[in-house]
Amino acid sequence: MYENARMIAIDEKTLIICETDRSGKIRYASDDLCRITGYSQEELLGKPYGVLWRADMPQSVFKDMWETIESGAIWKGFVKSATKNGDYYWVYTTIFPIVSANGEGYLSVRARASDEEIERYEARYAQTRDKELQ
Numbered sequence: 001m002y003e004n005a006r007m008i009a010i011d012e013k014t015l016i017i018c019e020t021d022r023s024g025k026i027r028y029a030s031d032d033l034c035r036i037t038g039y040s041q042e043e044l045l046g047k048p049y050g051v052l053w054r055a056d057m058p059q060s061v062f063k064d065m066w067e068t069i070e071s072g073a074i075w076k077g078f079v080k081s082a083t084k085n086g087d088y089y090w091v092y093t094t095i096f097p098i099v100s101a102n103g104e105g106y107l108s109v110r111a112r113a114s115d116e117e118i119e120r121y122e123a124r125y126a127q128t129r130d131k132e133l134q
């Protein structure tokens with residue numbers, strides 16, 4: 001993320017929806033996801049999530065996420081994601097293992113995080129990242 005990255009506010013009513021295959025490659029992205037990240041559908045389809053949107057998140061969060069969803073369980077947690085131009089936004093993310101017409105995969109539903117949650121998780125994840133670097 002770049003130094004002057006700005007936080008994008010997510011509207012209360014917005015739910016960001018995305019479907020991936022079992023490896024995390026995007027099969028469907030909602031219009032809100034495109035609007036917020038600044039990517040078109042075409043740019044997103046077939047791309048792995050992580051490459052596009054990695055922000056300064058602790059690795060252990062994604063390890064927990066993958067272990068949980070690969071076991072067939074639902075994962076919930078706070079995620080900081082980058083946009084195409086390097087800004088970022090915070091969302092409360094729920095990821096469901098699914099079987100759709102496209103086969104097995106995952107569906108993520110993301111809603112805005114509150115100011116208080118953002119503050120709490122900025123601090124918590126910064127601490128976790130420091131520990132991971134030691």
Ligand SMILES: Cc1cc2nc3c(=O)[nH]c(=O)nc-3n(C[C@H](O)[C@H](O)[C@H](O)COP(=O)(O)O)c2cc1C
Nearest residue numbers: 020024049050053054055062079081095106107108
């Ligand atoms: C449905 C789904 C949604 C995901 N959402 C995000 C996300 O918003 N931001 C992100 O950085 N990684 C997300 N990931 C995790 C990435 O696939 C990846 O594991 C993560 O970015 C860390 O990258 P790494 O595994 O290459 O270390 C998601 C994965 C799945 C299956």
